[in-house]
Amino acid sequence: MKAHDVAELALRNLRESVLRNSLTTVGISVGVASLVAMLALGIGLQQLANRRLQKSGLFDTIRVTSRRDPRNLSREEGENGPDAALSPSLDESARQRIAQLPNVGEAYPEIRFVTELRFQDKPHLSVVSALPSSASTTDAFEGIEGRFFSSDSAPEAILERSFAQRLSGGESNARALVGKPLTMRYAERTAIPSPAPAASSPNQADMAYSVAARYENLTIVGICDLDPDSMRGQARARVFLPQKLAESLHVMDPSNLRDTTNVLGGTPTYAALEVRVGSAKHIPSVESAIKQMGFDTFSLLDATKNLRQFFAVLDLFLGIFGSLALTVASIGIINTLVMAILERRREIGIMKAIGATDRDVRGLFFAEAGAMGGFGGGLGVALGWVLGRIINGGTNLYLKRQHIPPAQIWFVPWWLVTSAIVFAIIVSLISGLYPARRAARLDPVEALRYE
Amino acid sequence: MTNARGKGNGSAAVRTESLCRHFRMGESLIPAVDRVSLEIGAGEFVALLGASGSGKSTLLNLIAGLDRPTSGSVVVQGKDLARLGREDLAKYRLRTVGMVFQSFYLIPSMTLLENVELPLRFAEVDRGKRKYLCQQALDRVRLGARSNHRPSELSGGEQQRAALARALMNQPQLLLADEPTGNLDSHTGAEIMNLLLECNQSLGMTLIMVTHERALAERYAQRLIFLADGRLVDEAEAAQTSTSLAPGEAP
Numbered sequence: 001m002k003a004h005d006v007a008e009l010a011l012r013n014l015r016e017s018v019l020r021n022s023l024t025t026v027g028i029s030v031g032v033a034s035l036v037a038m039l040a041l042g043i044g045l046q047q048l049a050n051r052r053l054q055k056s057g058l059f060d061t062i063r064v065t066s067r068r069d070p071r072n073l074s075r076e077e078g079e080n081g082p083d084a085a086l087s088p089s090l091d092e093s094a095r096q097r098i099a100q101l102p103n104v105g106e107a108y109p110e111i112r113f114v115t116e117l118r119f120q121d122k123p124h125l126s127v128v129s130a131l132p133s134s135a136s137t138t139d140a141f142e143g144i145e146g147r148f149f150s151s152d153s154a155p156e157a158i159l160e161r162s163f164a165q166r167l168s169g170g171e172s173n174a175r176a177l178v179g180k181p182l183t184m185r186y187a188e189r190t191a192i193p194s195p196a197p198a199a200s201s202p203n204q205a206d207m208a209y210s211v212a213a214r215y216e217n218l219t220i221v222g223i224c225d226l227d228p229d230s231m232r233g234q235a236r237a238r239v240f241l242p243q244k245l246a247e248s249l250h251v252m253d254p255s256n257l258r259d260t261t262n263v264l265g266g267t268p269t270y271a272a273l274e275v276r277v278g279s280a281k282h283i284p285s286v287e288s289a290i291k292q293m294g295f296d297t298f299s300l301l302d303a304t305k306n307l308r309q310f311f312a313v314l315d316l317f318l319g320i321f322g323s324l325a326l327t328v329a330s331i332g333i334i335n336t337l338v339m340a341i342l343e344r345r346r347e348i349g350i351m352k353a354i355g356a357t358d359r360d361v362r363g364l365f366f367a368e369a370g371a372m373g374g375f376g377g378g379l380g381v382a383l384g385w386v387l388g389r390i391i392n393g394g395t396n397l398y399l400k401r402q403h404i405p406p407a408q409i410w411f412v413p414w415w416l417v418t419s420a421i422v423f424a425i426i427v428s429l430i431s432g433l434y435p436a437r438r439a440a441r442l443d444p445v446e447a448l449r450y451e
Numbered sequence: 452m453t454n455a456r457g458k459g460n461g462s463a464a465v466r467t468e469s470l471c472r473h474f475r476m477g478e479s480l481i482p483a484v485d486r487v488s489l490e491i492g493a494g495e496f497v498a499l500l501g502a503s504g505s506g507k508s509t510l511l512n513l514i515a516g517l518d519r520p521t522s523g524s525v526v527v528q529g530k531d532l533a534r535l536g537r538e539d540l541a542k543y544r545l546r547t548v549g550m551v552f553q554s555f556y557l558i559p560s561m562t563l564l565e566n567v568e569l570p571l572r573f574a575e576v577d578r579g580k581r582k583y584l585c586q587q588a589l590d591r592v593r594l595g596a597r598s599n600h601r602p603s604e605l606s607g608g609e610q611q612r613a614a615l616a617r618a619l620m621n622q623p624q625l626l627l628a629d630e631p632t633g634n635l636d637s638h639t640g641a642e643i644m645n646l647l648l649e650c651n652q653s654l655g656m657t658l659i660m661v662t663h664e665r666a667l668a669e670r671y672a673q674r675l676i677f678l679a680d681g682r683l684v685d686e687a688e689a690a691q692t693s694t695s696l697a698p699g700e701a702p
Contacts, residue, residue: 005572016560350556353517354617355545355573357538444517448556 001360010367017340021368024329024336025376031326032380032424036416037387038322042315044392044410049307059280063110063298064098064273064290066090087294091269094293098275101289103282108132109270111246112237118183119167126163128184129237130246134276142405146178146222153244157182157218163238164223177220184239188214189252211252326424329376330431333369337435340368341442348439349447358440365436366429373428377421384420385412463526464493464625464657465514470523472509472681483509485681486523493624496651496658498668500689501678507661508629510678514659515548515627516540527625545573549618549656551647553630555610557602563589563613564598570620588616592646608639615646619654626650628660632667644671 001009014021053059067087088094099107111130116123135141136148141158149156159167164174189209218241247268277286287297341348348361388410396406472484483506491497499507512518513525516532525532527547535543544550557566564585571581589595592612594605602610611631618626628647632640648671651658662668668675677689 001572002575005575009572012560346556347558347560350558351569351573352541353515353544353550353552353556354570355541355621357541357573359538360541360573445512448517448552 001356001363006360006363006367007371010364010371013340013344013364013368014371017343020336020339021372024332025372025379027329027332028326028373028376028424028428029379029383031323031329032377032420033383033387034325035319035322035423036381036384036412036420037391037410038318039315039416039420040384040388040410040412041391042311042318043413043416044388044408045314046311047411048407048409049311053280053307059300060105060277060283061299062275062277062283062287062290064090064107064275065271065296065298067294067296089269090271090273090295094295095270095273097293098273098290101286103278103286105276105278106132106134107273107275108243109247109268110272110274111243111251113186113251115187115251116185117239118185119180123185124163124167126239127237128239128241128246130243131158131240132243132274141222141224144222144224145175146220148222149242150221151244152242153248154242155216155218155245156221156242157184158222158224158240159220160238160240161223161225164220174223177223180220182218182220182239184216184218184241186214186216186249187211187252189250214249216249326427330427333372333428333431334435336372337365337369337432338438341365341435341439345442345447345450348442349444349450352442352444353448361442362436362440365439366432369428369432369436370425373425374421376428377424380424381412381417381420388412463490464495464528465489465491465659466526467510467514468524468526470510470513470525471521472506472513472518473521482506482681484513484520487678487681487683488523489676489683491657491659493657494651494655496648496671496673497660498672498675499659499661499678500663500665500668500675502663502689505678506681507663507678509681511627511629511659511661514625515550516543545570546621547623547625549621549623549626551611551614551618551626551628551631553633555602555607555614555634557610557614557617559602562599562601563594563605566602566613567598567617567620570617574621584620588620589613591619592616606639607635608642611635611639611643612646615643615650619650622654624656626656626658628658630661630663632662632664640667647671 066089095107095109098104109130112127114125114127116125117128118124131149133149133152141148144158146158148158159177161174164177168174168177189211191209224240250268275286275290277283283299287299290297351361392408392410395409399406467487467489470484470487471482474481474483485506487506487510499510501507509518513520513532514527516527516535520533523533527543530543532540532543557563558569561569564582567585567588568581571584576584586595586598589598592615594609594613594616597605597609602613605613611634615631626647631643631647635643644667647658647660650656660668660672665675675686677684677686679689
């Protein structure tokens with residue numbers, strides 16, 4: 001029998017016992033729905049975690065330091081590279097070379113210093129840190145009150161909430177700080193020519209620097225929720241300045257030994273660079289490229305590896321849990337088809353008497369099982385989608401009540417839709433194996449005698 | 452008339468040699484067909500007569516390829532059915548044999564057209580051609596106007612005519628009828644018998660009919676073969692086992 005004839009007869013037979021076959025199909029769809037809902041939840045949670053990590057900037061950032069940095073001398077990895085004295089210095093040209101590496105989004109110097117801030121004539125000591133404009137997309141500034149910096153060199157400041165509360169004298173007044181002026185007192189390093197010039201061209205050794213107290217008038221533009229005790233580099237600061245503005249100030253950080261002892265040359269040198277990579281997967285290649293340039297690197301890549309492993313196990317367990325319902329549904333298919341054989345025993349006998357082969361009969365039962373699987377799969381995906389929407393909606397309602405921003409914890413990708421339907425068909429066909437074989441082996445004389 | 456050797460148009464369409472079909476019933480072995488050797492010529496119309504349980508339907512099932520012999524052989528058009536595999540036996544039933552049953556055996560959930568179309572589906576005939584052939588076959592048995600009716604909506608005679616149309620779909624050389632008029636009144640039965648006779652005479656099909664009505668067999672068949680307890684017997688022996696088989700009772 002031709003395939004389309006098999007399909008036509010199978011659908012016809014399914015229509016004949018519409019109630020029983022519909023119930024079996026619903027059984028399959030419930031199984032598929034539970035599988036889809038479970039996996040969609042796993043995928044959604046993984047994506048949520050990935051999005052959060054991506055936005056945190058922790059996992060796509062490499063911290064680059066010079067091997068000349070006295071703090072790096074005791075590190076083991078430093079021993080493998082060139083001698084610290086011979087390693088290149090982390091200056092502006094090195095920054096530009098790193099910024100031009102493939103998959104590198106940006107490379108900016110890490111600027112962090114302790115200084116005095118005056119607000120309404122009252123001094124406050126705090127750690128100040130510079131932020132590039134790309135930081136505005138990280139989740140740290142999701143709940144910002146006010147706004148992010150208007151430009152990379154604007155004389156503006158963003159305050160961490162607890163510091164803002166300290167300045168304003170209370171939680172309720174913190175919001176009122178936005179738009180108010182803040183004065184930063186800092187120590188500026190300026191290069192000056194050496195009093196004993198050498199005969200040849202000037203070099204670093206011939207230079208000296210002066211340190212002078214300076215004031216920078218800033219406007220408070222935003223208050224953010226960054227936790228100063230989190231593992232994030234910039235977050236340890238309580239006051240943030242735009243990156244270009246901070247670079248232009250040439251602030252001397254007395255806590256930075258290298259900075260203090262470094263004699264200014266023509267190009268600026270940096271204690272550390274933050275390198276942001278397009279995606280976490282490019283971290284190893286970029287890290288090795290930077291290491292080849294003679295610098296030390298540090299990233300949190302291992303943490304993402306563990307996270308992927310965790311989600312793989314979670315998906316597996318959710319999948320197994322979801323498949324249980326499908327297993328029950330497959331027993332339903334076997335039951336329905338075995339019942340159909342009993343009911344249609346005579347019909348099978350007639351078909352065999354007028355020339356149907358074992359293959360024709362087997363094909364017919366297989367097609368019926370496959371069709372139930374296909375319909376059940378399609379319906380199940382739709383049901384799973386609705387179920388997921390309900391779970392997502394319910395969760396967000398709960399989050400809203402807890403004053404937590406809503407999140408998409410559930411996601412159905414196309415591959416899940418198609419593979420769930422294919423899986424349902426395969427499970428149904430496997431369930432149809434025994435009934436189809438039994439129907440095909442029926443003895444026509446026996447079957448015809450059956451009343 | 453009881454000769455087991457065929458006449459027909461010369462060559463043997465069906466030949467059985469020491470054909471046995473035994474059924475096991477608990478400890479005992481029932482010989483439903485016992486050492487039957489017969490020959491039916493091509494184009495012959497033969498009636499198999501016997502009382503209930505004489506083995507005539509079992510013999511017909513063996514010739515139809517629905518059942519397999521315990522021993523001996525059934526050779527139809529040169530093919531020994533005992534040696535055919537399941538697939539080949541199914542193809543034999545599809546292409547070589549057409550069968551009509553006492554209970555019609557139409558599939559109740561299908562319309563007449565769908566029932567008649569079934570052998571063509573198994574034979575993988577193109578859909579377009581199928582519709583035409585089915586309509587033609589139903590017209591031949593005067594059921595063209597009822598092609599979309601289900602069997603339950605038809606009389607017994609109409610159902611049997613539809614079953615005959617189905618049996619003829621793949622133009623078989625051998626037509627087997629198992630008590631074709633058993634469930635019909637005499638008028639309708641005669642109508643069916645005339646159709647069967649037409650198949651035998653105008654289409655040249657070899658026709659083997661199982662019946663226990665001697666009068667019917669005498670009126671239509673060219674040759675009568677008697678069976679009793681699974682064995683071929685002569686007329687007198689058969690008459691002893693069943694009154695309906697006694698000669699001279701024909702209406």
